[in-house]
Amino acid sequence: MGNKLGSIAHFLLLFILLCSLALFTPVDGLIRIKLKKIKRNETNHIESALSMHDGDYLDAFIRKYSRRESNLGDYEDSDTVSLTDYRDAQYFGEIGIGTPPQKFTVIFDTGSANLWVPSADCFSSVSCSFHSKYKSSQSSTYKLNGKPATIQYGDGSISGYFGEDTVRVADIVVEDQMFIEAIRESDDEIFSKAKFDGILGLGFKEISVGDAIPVWENMVDQYLVKERVFSFWLSGKSEEGEGGEIVFGGVDPYHYKGMHTYVPVTKTGYWQFYMDDVLIGGESNGFCEGGCSAIIDSGTSLIAGPASVINQINLAIRATGLITDECKNFVSHFGNLGFDMVAQLFKDPKNLCSRGGICSEGGGSSSIGIRSVVDKSNRLSASVQCRACEIILGWLHKELAENQTRESLFSLGRELCTLLPSPVSESTVDCAKLSTMPIVSFKIGGKEFELSPHDYIFKVGKGSVAQCVTGFRALDIPPPGGPLWILGDAFMRRYHTIFDYDFLRVGFAEAA
Incomplete structure (x- = not known):
């Protein structure tokens, strides 16, 4: 009997311990970095809420035990970065660089392959003053590389030099990651008004500047993810404060249908x-x-x-x-030039019809000898064609020279300008x-x-x-x-x- 009671007691202790772990361990094996959507308050200032509420823990606990199996990758062994959505144009999340980690917000960009953040040495660019700066002197794991680097994006550029340090993405710790310490950022709107500090490229190393191994490939090479996949979910509910998530090493089945x-x-x-x-x-x-x-x-x-x-x-x-104004100016300026050139061309209809072979050389409407013809009907036909040519070209010259005709066509051209989409x-x-x-x-x-x-x-x-x-x-x-x-x-x-x-x-x- 005593042994039975002892077994029951041990079972109860084990059950309590498991429940405690379930309640206080990060849900579904993930470290979720909870970021809220940037909002504007009544005074039009930016507010950012970074705290996790008690309700988030309960919701995550329920999701863990009601989750169906993913069709690709082990989601429970994945790591998730929550994204902030700024006006459906900028999605960014938080990473840490160095020991202890210095926090930065970055765009997770599948269209590039390098990681860069502003350096503490970035003084000459206005853009750098608006963002967090990396201080290598405050990291015990920093290694100077010193190799220069420049990246040209479609709407801006950065330049600096390479360093190496530990990079933390969610619960993943990548060691000896090469990244660019940017000492100059172009002061374009893309950087000066950006809500992010830097960019973390998720493309392949073939497009990496300086032959730096991208963060994602180092995650794979250092065996930091169980499945060699990552997935993007960008929320369509940005007004509710949820920008989206990136899952490294798996797929969240709740993100798709x-x-x-x-x-x-x-x-x-x-x-x-x-x-x-x-x-x-x-x-x-x-x-x-x-x-x-x-x-x-x-x-x-x-x-x-x-x-x-x-x-x-x-x-x-x-x-x-x-490009309405430029288009309208083009219509007015080059349209007039074109009208003048064509009107001048039709100024001498007789000569033009002769040169075109419709009338004989030097012969006005009375000349019928352009071809060696003897048939009367043929001679009459040639005469009619010659006269018709002179009348039509004379009428065209008159119409093209008159301002009324020009203005009606210019009006049509200017209207078309308002319908042409801008190519850029x-x-x-x-x-x-x-x-x-x-x-x-x-x-x-x-x-x-x-x-x-x-x-x-x-x-x-x-x-x-x-x-x-x-x-x-x-x-x-x-x-x-x-x-x-x-x-x-x-x-x-x-x-x-x-x-x-x-x-x-x-x-x-x-x-x-």
């Missing part, structure tokens, strides 16, 4: 693959016959592609805002007409991935002053690198993405 469609990586460097087609309102424009190259890029907020197709899309959604700058649409705009689809792996107007239109501002900006941007990349499509956050918000390093493929499924 249905099954993923996988396509192989066709060229390492970027996460590049073949796209079957681009459809506007369900109709193909034929641009992608034989396949289009595309990359999935979490560091780009928009969708970029060849100008010929992007302009078709922007015309279909009636985008305006454009932002184009806007009427916010009240979103429901009338077409679905734009990208056919990948035989499946059409649709984007509605609410997916590809960005709304800036509120109320009567709100503007709706198209998420499509023209970008002509020449061969051999291009033509190339870039599917950025506007696509990734709608579709959960798996980056499979093991099988060199990417997978897309409807985001939950």
Whole structure:
């Protein structure tokens, strides 16, 4: 009896211990860095809430014991970084560099491969003054490399030198990671007004500056993740303070619906693959016959592609805002020059008709000897043609010389200018007409991935002053690198993405 009681007591103690571990151990094997969406208060100042509330623990505990098995990777052995969403244009999370760790917010960018943060030595750039700076003297694990480095992005650049230190991403500790200590940042709006400190590239080492091994590849090489995959979920509920998550080493099944469609990586460097087609309102424009190259890029907020197709899309959604003034000036200036040149050409109809072989040399309307003809009907026909030529060219000269004709055509040209989408700058649409705009689809792996107007239109501002900006941007990349499509956050918000390093493929499924 005593042995039974002892066994029961031991069982109860073990049960209490297990319950304690379940309640106080990080949920589902993950360290979640809880960041809230940046909000503006009544005085228009930025507020940031970084605390975890008691309710978060309860919610996470419930999720752990109700979680279904992931279809790829062991989610419980993964690490998750929560992302903050700033105006659907910047998604960033927190990392630590050094010992003890110095905290930085970074863009997790699948379109580049280097890690960089501002250095304490960055004095000459205004942009650096707005962000946290890395102080190598305060880290016991820092190693100076000193090799210079420069990175040119589409909208800015940074330069500095390499260092090596411990980098912490969620609960993953990467040792001897090469990164750039930026001592100069271009003072473009992209950096001076950025809500992030630096960038952590998740591309392949083929595009890494200075042959630095990317953070993700060091995670794999140092056996820090069980499965060699990471996945992106960008929340569509940014107004509720949830920007999204990156899961390193697995996939959260609560982040997507249905099954993923996988396509192989066709060229390492970027996460590049073949796209079957681009459809506007369900109709193909034929641009992608034989396949289009595309990359999935979490560091780009928009969708970029060849100008010929992007302009078709922007015309279909009636985008305006454009290069209107420059276009109108071109119509007025070069239109007048063109009119004057053509009017001068038609000034002498007789000579022009003779030179064109319709009338004989030097012969006005009375001449009928342009060909060696003897038949009377033929001579009459030649005479009529000659006279008709002179009348028509004389009328054209008169019309082209008159201001009334010019102004009517210029008016049409200026109206067309207001409809031409800008190939580079932002184009806007009427916010009240979103429901009338077409679905734009990208056919990948035989499946059409649709984007509605609410997916590809960005709304800036509120109320009567709100503007709706198209998420499509023209970008002509020449061969051999291009033509190339870039599917950025506007696509990734709608579709959960798996980056499979093991099988060199990417997978897309409807985001939950």
